[in-house]
Amino acid sequence: MSILVGIGGCGRNTAEKMLARLPSEFDLYTFDQIIDIPRGISVLQLFQNLKGVSEPKMLCAEQAAYDYLLGMDSPLYIVVGFGRSTGTNVSLTLAKEAHARGIPVYCFVMTPFAFEGRENEIAKAALIRLGLYATAILTFSNDLLMDVLGSSAKLGAAFSTQCVWVTRALLAIHAYQERGEAALLTEHLGPNRRIEMGVVFTTTPSSACAFLNAAHK
Numbered sequence: 001m002s003i004l005v006g007i008g009g010c011g012r013n014t015a016e017k018m019l020a021r022l023p024s025e026f027d028l029y030t031f032d033q034i035i036d037i038p039r040g041i042s043v044l045q046l047f048q049n050l051k052g053v054s055e056p057k058m059l060c061a062e063q064a065a066y067d068y069l070l071g072m073d074s075p076l077y078i079v080v081g082f083g084r085s086t087g088t089n090v091s092l093t094l095a096k097e098a099h100a101r102g103i104p105v106y107c108f109v110m111t112p113f114a115f116e117g118r119e120n121e122i123a124k125a126a127l128i129r130l131g132l133y134a135t136a137i138l139t140f141s142n143d144l145l146m147d148v149l150g151s152s153a154k155l156g157a158a159f160s161t162q163c164v165w166v167t168r169a170l171l172a173i174h175a176y177q178e179r180g181e182a183a184l185l186t187e188h189l190g191p192n193r194r195i196e197m198g199v200v201f202t203t204t205p206s207s208a209c210a211f212l213n214a215a216h217k
């Protein structure tokens with residue numbers, strides 16, 4: 001079994017759109033701050049989303065939610081938008097805990113638009129910290145996305161396109177994990193274990209070829 005967890009607003013939106021395209025061995029969870037109306041406070045809650053079921057099922061909250069995700073002892077695939085509060089902080093905590101327990105953790109991180117300003121600095125710093133814990137980090141720049149699609153593209157359509165992109169990257173990474181070749185993946189990615197927009201930037205063509213061949217094996 002593998003766990004896909006969408007964290008924060010962006011992670012939740014993106015992961016939910018990915019569900020229909022995921023192989024059956026994936027369980028989808030979303031983890032976000034939800035307003036508890038009767039108590040008038042915001043609570044970090046974990047939901048499970050099942051294929052074909054429209055309403056996600058609330059499982060648990062706060063520390064119990066971390067324990068639930070880590071207790072399954074399955075590889076974690078985290079989808080998140082970096083730059084604000086919930087997604088950034090919760091992903092870092094979850095990845096740190098997973099790393100401490102020897103659980104592989106693959107992070108698919110949307111990075112902010114340049115116009116968002118301060119969010120960019122927060123995202124950059126958080127990516128450096130995430131590098132301490134993640135098995136691999138795949139970044140998807142919202143700015144580059146709009147460059148590719150053109151400024152007339154509607155934001156909703158752009159984010160849906162990005163979901164397809166993220167899903168394809170996730171399936172390539174998942175293929176490595178399933179074959180027990182996570183170490184080979186790390187070797188191909190180099191010391192910062194980072195892939196931008198699902199593409200390996202490398203100065204050694206042979207390692208790029210090896211990566212692509214292995215992903216499509």
Ligand SMILES: Nc1nc2c(ncn2[C@@H]2O[C@H](COP(=O)(O)OP(=O)(O)OP(=O)(O)O)[C@@H](O)[C@H]2O)c(=O)[nH]1
Nearest residue numbers: 008009010013081083084085086087110112113159
């Ligand atoms: N690609 C994509 N990016 C998004 C989406 N929603 C937000 N973002 C980006 O993700 C960043 C984080 O936004 P959210 O996920 O809404 O923030 P959060 O983690 O829930 O943080 P708080 O609500 O402030 O606690 C933003 O700065 C945006 O750049 C989305 O649906 N798709």
Ligand SMILES: [Mg+2]
Nearest residue numbers: 008009033086
């Ligand atoms: Mg939010």
